[in-house]
Amino acid sequence: MNLNATLLGESIAFIVFVWFTMKYVWPPLNGAIEERQNKIADGLAAGERAEKDLELAQEKAKEQLKDAKVQAAEIIEQAKKRATQIVDEETTRGHDEREKIIAQGQAEVEAERNRAKEDLRQQVSVLAIAGAEKILERQIDAAAHSDILDKLVAEL
Amino acid sequence: MSGELTTQGYIKHHLTNASVGEGFWTWHVDTLAWSIILGLVFILSFRSVAKKATVGVPGKFQCFVEMIVEFVGQSVKDTFHGKNPLIAPLALTIFVWVLLMNFMDIIPVDWLPTLAALIGGESWETIASGNSHIYMKVVPTTDLNMTAALALGVFVLMIYYSVKIKGFGGFMKELYAHPFNTPWLYWFNFILEVISLLAKPMSLALRLFGNLYAGELIFILIAGLMGMWQLPAHFIWAAFHLLVIPLQAFIFMMLTIVYLSLAHEEH
Numbered sequence: 317m318n319l320n321a322t323l324l325g326e327s328i329a330f331i332v333f334v335w336f337t338m339k340y341v342w343p344p345l346n347g348a349i350e351e352r353q354n355k356i357a358d359g360l361a362a363g364e365r366a367e368k369d370l371e372l373a374q375e376k377a378k379e380q381l382k383d384a385k386v387q388a389a390e391i392i393e394q395a396k397k398r399a400t401q402i403v404d405e406e407t408t409r410g411h412d413e414r415e416k417i418i419a420q421g422q423a424e425v426e427a428e429r430n431r432a433k434e435d436l437r438q439q440v441s442v443l444a445i446a447g448a449e450k451i452l453e454r455q456i457d458a459a460a461h462s463d464i465l466d467k468l469v470a471e472l
Numbered sequence: 473m474s475g476e477l478t479t480q481g482y483i484k485h486h487l488t489n490a491s492v493g494e495g496f497w498t499w500h501v502d503t504l505a506w507s508i509i510l511g512l513v514f515i516l517s518f519r520s521v522a523k524k525a526t527v528g529v530p531g532k533f534q535c536f537v538e539m540i541v542e543f544v545g546q547s548v549k550d551t552f553h554g555k556n557p558l559i560a561p562l563a564l565t566i567f568v569w570v571l572l573m574n575f576m577d578i579i580p581v582d583w584l585p586t587l588a589a590l591i592g593g594e595s596w597e598t599i600a601s602g603n604s605h606i607y608m609k610v611v612p613t614t615d616l617n618m619t620a621a622l623a624l625g626v627f628v629l630m631i632y633y634s635v636k637i638k639g640f641g642g643f644m645k646e647l648y649a650h651p652f653n654t655p656w657l658y659w660f661n662f663i664l665e666v667i668s669l670l671a672k673p674m675s676l677a678l679r680l681f682g683n684l685y686a687g688e689l690i691f692i693l694i695a696g697l698m699g700m701w702q703l704p705a706h707f708i709w710a711a712f713h714l715l716v717i718p719l720q721a722f723i724f725m726m727l728t729i730v731y732l733s734l735a736h737e738e739h
Contacts, residue, residue: 326621
């Protein structure tokens with residue numbers, strides 16, 4: 317077990333191997349590993365960011381949905397109110413119209429009746445004169461007694 | 473070592489490196505070859521991934537490689553707080569290279585030596601009798617030269633960065649001004665700190681070497697002594713050794729990071 321020239325040979329081999337590793341083996345391997353680590357870290361960060369974004373978006377969508385619901389309810393409420401209002405208005409108008417038509421009809425009826433009454437009066441006076449003429453079988457001066465007749469007519 | 477196969481001969485054969493040269497200029501060919509092959513397996517496979525590393529969805533092998541890279545990178549990040557582009561690649565190289573070399577321990581102890589002997593032209597009889605002259609120790613980390621080379625590299629870097637960050641004066645001051653900050657004890661501090669400084673690379677080299685050498689020796693003993701009982705024994709020891717193999721690679725890497733981190737710290 318004595319030391320000899322082998323020591324020198326192995327030392328040279330050692331130096332050459334270490335030099336080669338330092339120059340051509342370590343840098344590319346370690347570089348690749350570190351670069352991949354960075355890439356993975358970036359990917360994870362991006363994933364986290366996306367998750368956060370998604371959460372934010374979901375929250376926003378929720379909020380918007382809530383707003384929309386509230387708005388929709390408001391609109392429906394308004395529409396209902398308006399509908400009630402329209403129905404009320406129409407009912408009132410219909411009512412008024414009816415009243416008007418009824419009033420008109422009544423006025424017409426009244427006028428007709430008055431005219432009929434007038435006619436009847438005229439006819440009654442004529443009939444009364446004719447009846448009186450027949451009863452008396454004599455000529456009565458219609459003009460002389462017209463004041464009496466008029467009084468009679470007025471009493472009818 | 474001639475004639476019958478003896479247990480001592482068997483073990484000795486397995487613990488002898490294939491070497492060329494004499495004295496200090498002996499080269500352990502098997503240690504060098506296996507370590508460099510495994511080092512090439514490491515850098516080439518990792519390089520092939522690094523070349524087409526994609527930031528998108530990675531393939532299975534890229535995932536595997538990235539797991540190791542991230543594991544080492546995390547260990548460095550946790551322990552080393554300075555900025556130095558060398559530390560992480562150094563830790564990665566040490567971890568994977570040592571791990572691969574340690575795993576050679578799991579290959580049955582006779583396979584590769586026998587194969588080497590056959591390729592070397594030895595006959596079955598020679599190999600079986602333990603007289604083969606071709607040696608093959610396949611676990612580089614059971615060779616002190618290997619672990620010492622790693623520790624030496626770490627040690628040189630420790631000294632280099634200590635001097636670079638703190639200056640030569642600062643480095644020296646660290647050696648003599650601790651732990652007793654009184655001038656008349658500086659000589660004592662210096663002895664203490666130099667020993668502790670030298671103990672770092674030595675413990676690095678010897679811990680890895682000792683653990684793997686012992687593990688390999690147990691495998692050899694089991695193979696050499698236990699006859700057919702070696703089958704379950706090998707399995708049990710291999711299962712236990714599976715814990716030791718990555719643990720020792722991890723400890724070597726971790727201590728490297730810690731020592732270099734200390735070298736960067738200013739007191």
